[in-house]
Amino acid sequence: MNYIFDVDDTLTPSRELMNKDFSKWFEHFGTHNACYWVTGSPKHMTERQLGASIYSLAIRAYQCSGADVWQGEERLKTSDWKLPLLARQFLQQIYAEEDFSLKNEDCIDERPGMVNYSIIGATDDTILRDAFSEWESHNGSRRRTADAFNKMFPDLQATVGGRTGIDIGPRGSDKSQILEDFNPSEVMFFGDKTYDGGNDYELAEAVKLGGGIVHAVTKWEDTWAILKQL
Ligand SMILES: [Mg+2]
Numbered sequence: 001m002n003y004i005f006d007v008d009d010t011l012t013p014s015r016e017l018m019n020k021d022f023s024k025w026f027e028h029f030g031t032h033n034a035c036y037w038v039t040g041s042p043k044h045m046t047e048r049q050l051g052a053s054i055y056s057l058a059i060r061a062y063q064c065s066g067a068d069v070w071q072g073e074e075r076l077k078t079s080d081w082k083l084p085l086l087a088r089q090f091l092q093q094i095y096a097e098e099d100f101s102l103k104n105e106d107c108i109d110e111r112p113g114m115v116n117y118s119i120i121g122a123t124d125d126t127i128l129r130d131a132f133s134e135w136e137s138h139n140g141s142r143r144r145t146a147d148a149f150n151k152m153f154p155d156l157q158a159t160v161g162g163r164t165g166i167d168i169g170p171r172g173s174d175k176s177q178i179l180e181d182f183n184p185s186e187v188m189f190f191g192d193k194t195y196d197g198g199n200d201y202e203l204a205e206a207v208k209l210g211g212g213i214v215h216a217v218t219k220w221e222d223t224w225a226i227l228k229q230l
Contacts, residue, residue, distance in 0.1 A: 002182055006175075006191040006200055007039040011220050012049045014163040015124055022224050023054055029227060030057035038062040038175050040167040040199055042111050043070055065167060065199065066178040067113020079113030081170055087153050091117050091168075094145050100135050102128055114169035116161070117145075123164075132164050142166050143197055161199035175203035184210020190223050191216065 008014040011022075018026075029035075035058050039046055043063045047055045055061065061070040069077040088108065095107050104121030116122065119141070120132050136142060146158040146166050157174060161167040167174075179187075189207045191200030194216040204214045217223050 002034045002036060002187050004036045004038055004178070004182075004187055004189045004203075005223070006189075006193070007037055007041065007046055007049060008162045009192040009219055010190050010217055010223055011037075013220065015045075015129070016049065016126075018050050018054060019220060022220060023051060025224065025228075026054055027057070030054065034059055036060050036062065036178075038066060038178055038203065040065050040111075040114070040116060040161040040165075042068065060181070062175070062178045064111045064113050065169065065173060065175050067169060067173055068111070069178075079173075081113050081173075083108065083110070083115045083168065084153075084156075087149070087156060087168070090149065090152060091145075094148070095119055098141060100132070100141075102131060109165075113173060114167055116165040116167055117158075118165035120164055129164055146197060159193075159199040159201065160197055161193065167199050175200060176206045178203065179206055179210070184212040187212035189214050190226070192218055 005011050012018045037046060037058050041063065043061065046061065046063060056072060060076070063070060067079040091108060095103065098119050100119060103119050104123065106121045107117055107119050109116040109122040120128055123129065142160045146160055149158040149168065155171055156168060157171045158166050158168045159174060184207050187207050189204060189212065191204055193200040194204035194214060195201060207214050215226050
């Protein structure tokens with residue numbers, strides 16, 4: 001069995017470090033099982049969150065939703081895709097219209113093969129991120145933005161990812177692209193955003209369709225509880 005894990009809110013709290021007890025437990029699990037990471041984040045961020053020793057247990061790390069693939073310190077694949085100008089202007093227009101007092105103009109984070117759009121920027125400030133979540137729970141800002149974006153740019157793809165951002169790349173650049181490396185019937189996938197519009201959705205659907213197993217979790221504690229029962 002190949003165990004494929006999303007990172008934010010599946011192995012760690014969103015953008016935060018892995019829990020120490022879970023990390024200790026996972027050291028053993030990851031040494032004896034075939035594990036992989038698939039996340040919208042770039043490598044340095046995932047490495048920081050999981051810690052170098054857990055990070056290195058993965059057979060492959062699919063960073064940037066699979067556009068940037070690593071095997072240890074060796075980069076197996078990357079992408080030179082750039083966000084088209086019209087799409088950038090569209091996001092900047094939406095950004096300008098958002099009625100949130102703690103916005104950050106630096107709202108587009110460029111990564112290999114994708115960008116992450118967030119009106120608070122790429123920040124680890126928990127208080128700011130909580131304030132955004134609270135504000136968004138009333139208006140569904142990211143879902144609305146992703147839907148509008150996808151209607152306007154059919155060649156591109158926007159999905160809600162993590163707690164504060166939207167992952168955007170070429171159509172088909174979602175996490176399901178990693179399945180070219182797997183037989184889906186031999187996959188067990190753990191993700192917290194497996195619902196329609198979430199950045200784990202396409203991969204979760206493709207795994208299920210191919211006869212594999214999907215565990216929809218809401219936090220890392222769920223993942224740990226499931227793993228302990230295997
Ligand atoms: Mg996640």
